[in-house]
Amino acid sequence: MQPRPGVPAEAVVDLAAITHNVGVVRRRVGAAAVMAVVKADAYGHGLVPVARAALAGGATWLGVAHVHEALALREAGVEADVLAWILTPGTDLVPAVRAGVDVSVAAVWALEAVVAAARATGRRARIHLEVDTGMSRGGASPAEWPALLDAVAKHVEAGAVQVRGTWAHFASADVPGDASVPAQLQAFEDALRTAREHGVDPGLRHHANSAAAFFVPSARYDLVRAGLAVYGLSPAPELATGADLGLRPAxxxxxxxxxxxxxxxxxxxxxxxxxxxxxxxxxxxxxxxxxxxxxxxxxxxxxxxxxxxxxxxxxxxxxxxxxxxxxxxxxxxxxxxxxxxxxxxxxxxxxxxxxxxxxxxxxxxxxxxxxxxxxxxxxxxxxxxxxxx
CATH class of the missing domain: 2.40.37.10 (Lyase, Ornithine Decarboxylase; Chain A, domain 1)
Known part of the structure; x- marks a missing residue:
C-alpha cells in the first residue's frame, strides 16, 4: 500500500472492510439490530462514505454525538434512522426535527427544548431517553429519572414527542469479569421497569457498545451500538484480537x-x-x-x-x-x-x-x-x- 503519486501521505480507507465488519457484528448479535456509530467523522474514516458502507453491511441505524453530524448525513442524502446523543442548551433543534433526526434526552430542560422544536415545525419529535446506569457521565440519574418520565409521558400524550428508544452506556464492558457490567444491567432493568410504571413505553432498548455486543449477550436487547468494531479493531483486546473476532481494519x-x-x-x-x-x-x-x-x-x-x-x-x-x-x-x-x-x-x-x-x-x-x-x-x-x- 502506498499513496498516489505526488501525495506525501494519505489515509486509505477500505469501505469493503467496513461493510464486512458490520456484517460480522450483525451475525454475532442475532435478532438485535445494529447501529453503526459514525461520530467524529466516523472515527476519522469519513462520515458519509462510512455511513453508506455500514448500511450496506446491514446496519439499520447510525449514531453520532452531535446534531450537526446527523444533519450532514441528511444533507448527503442518507435517509436511515440517525440518533444524535449530546445536546447542549441553545442548540437549534428545529432542523433536526424537520429532518427526522432522533435526539437523545437526559434531562427535563432538553425535553422542553425538543418539544419547542416540535411545536415550531408542527412535527412530532423522535427521542431516545438516556439513563445513567452507573457511568456517571451522560443520562438521567436514578433520582432524576422519575421526574423526566412524568414530563415525557405528558408530552407523548400531547403528541409532541415519540419515544423511540431508551438507552445507557457501559463503563467497563471491555474489562473481563468486571463487576460493574451486571450492576449496570440491573440498573437498566430497573429503569425500564420504572418507565413502564410511569406510563412510558421504552421503545428500542439499547445498552451495548462493541465490547458488550460481542462479549455480553444479555446486553444486546433490541439494538447494539457498534463503534470501534465497525472499523475493524478489537473493542476488548484482552479478550480477543480483531482477527479473532473476524474483523478487518479499515x-x-x-x-x-x-x-x-x-x-x-x-x-x-x-x-x-x-x-x-x-x-x-x-x-x-x-x-x-x-x-x-x-x-x-x-x-x-x-x-x-x-x-x-x-x-x-x-x-x-x-x-x-x-x-x-x-x-x-x-x-x-x-x-x-x-x-x-x-x-x-x-x-x-x-x-x-x-x-x-x-x-x-x-x-x-x-x-x-x-x-x-x-x-x-x-x-x-x-x-x-x-x-x-
Whole structure:
C-alpha cells in the first residue's frame, strides 16, 4: 500500500472492510439490530462514505454525538434512522426535527427544548431517553429519572414527542469479569421497569457498545451500538484480537519518504537530540507528524517508539515526533526519497497496527485512528469506494 503519486501521505480507507465488519457484528448479535456509530467523522474514516458502507453491511441505524453530524448525513442524502446523543442548551433543534433526526434526552430542560422544536415545525419529535446506569457521565440519574418520565409521558400524550428508544452506556464492558457490567444491567432493568410504571413505553432498548455486543449477550436487547468494531479493531483486546473476532481494519496510513540521508556515529536526531545513533546509519524522513495526528507520545523514549514499515522492515522512530514529520532509523538498508512508508494498517504486510501504535503511545486504538487529521487526504477503496479520493 502506498499513496498516489505526488501525495506525501494519505489515509486509505477500505469501505469493503467496513461493510464486512458490520456484517460480522450483525451475525454475532442475532435478532438485535445494529447501529453503526459514525461520530467524529466516523472515527476519522469519513462520515458519509462510512455511513453508506455500514448500511450496506446491514446496519439499520447510525449514531453520532452531535446534531450537526446527523444533519450532514441528511444533507448527503442518507435517509436511515440517525440518533444524535449530546445536546447542549441553545442548540437549534428545529432542523433536526424537520429532518427526522432522533435526539437523545437526559434531562427535563432538553425535553422542553425538543418539544419547542416540535411545536415550531408542527412535527412530532423522535427521542431516545438516556439513563445513567452507573457511568456517571451522560443520562438521567436514578433520582432524576422519575421526574423526566412524568414530563415525557405528558408530552407523548400531547403528541409532541415519540419515544423511540431508551438507552445507557457501559463503563467497563471491555474489562473481563468486571463487576460493574451486571450492576449496570440491573440498573437498566430497573429503569425500564420504572418507565413502564410511569406510563412510558421504552421503545428500542439499547445498552451495548462493541465490547458488550460481542462479549455480553444479555446486553444486546433490541439494538447494539457498534463503534470501534465497525472499523475493524478489537473493542476488548484482552479478550480477543480483531482477527479473532473476524474483523478487518479499515484504515491504512501510508506515506512516502521525503528525504534520506547518511549520518555518522554519534549524530543526534530531532528535537532535543533525544536519540543518538551508535554507529553510522541511514535516516529516512516520513512527512507526517502530530499535526496530522501521529501521537507525540510515540516518540523514542529510550526503550521503544512507534514503528514505520520502510524497505521491508519496521523502523523505530529516531527521536521525537515533530509537527509535520518523523525520522526513522534505517540502519544500513537502502532506501530512496519517494519509497513507501506504512505508518499503520491491518498488519498483513508486516506494518504496525493501530493497536501497536496505541501501545507505543500509551493510549487506545480508538484515539490512533480518530486523531488522523483533515490535512491527510482520504482515499476510499473497495466495492463501495471505487478507489477514489
Amino acid at each position: 484504515m491504512t496510513l501510508a506515506a512516502r519518504l521525503a528525504h534520506v540521508r547518511r549520518v555518522p556515529a554519534g549524530a543526534g536526531v530531532s528535537y532535543g537530540l533525544t536519540y543518538t545513533v551508535a554507529r553510522e546509519t541511514t535516516l529516512g524522513l516520513v512527512p507526517v507528524g502530530y499535526g496530522d495526528g501521529v501521537p507525540r507520545h510515540a516518540s523514542w523514549n529510550g526503550e521503544h517508539s512507534g514503528e514505520v514499515l520502510v524497505a521491508g522492515a519496521r523502523r523505530r522512530i529516531a527521536g521525537r515526533v515533530c509537527m509535520d514529520q518523523v525520522v526513522v532509523d534505517l540502519g544500513n538498508d537502502v532506501a530512496a526519497p519517494g519509497d513507501p512508508a506504512l505508518v499503520f494498517g491491518p498488519g498483513a504486510d508486516g506494518e504496525a497496527t493501530a493497536d501497536d501504535w496505541a501501545a507505543a503511545a500509551g493510549t487506545i486504538s480508538w484515539e490512533i485512528v480518530t486523531r488522523i487529521g483533515s490535512r491527510v487526504p482520504r482515499r476510499y477503496v473497495g466495492p463501495t469506494g471505487g478507489d477514489v479520493a
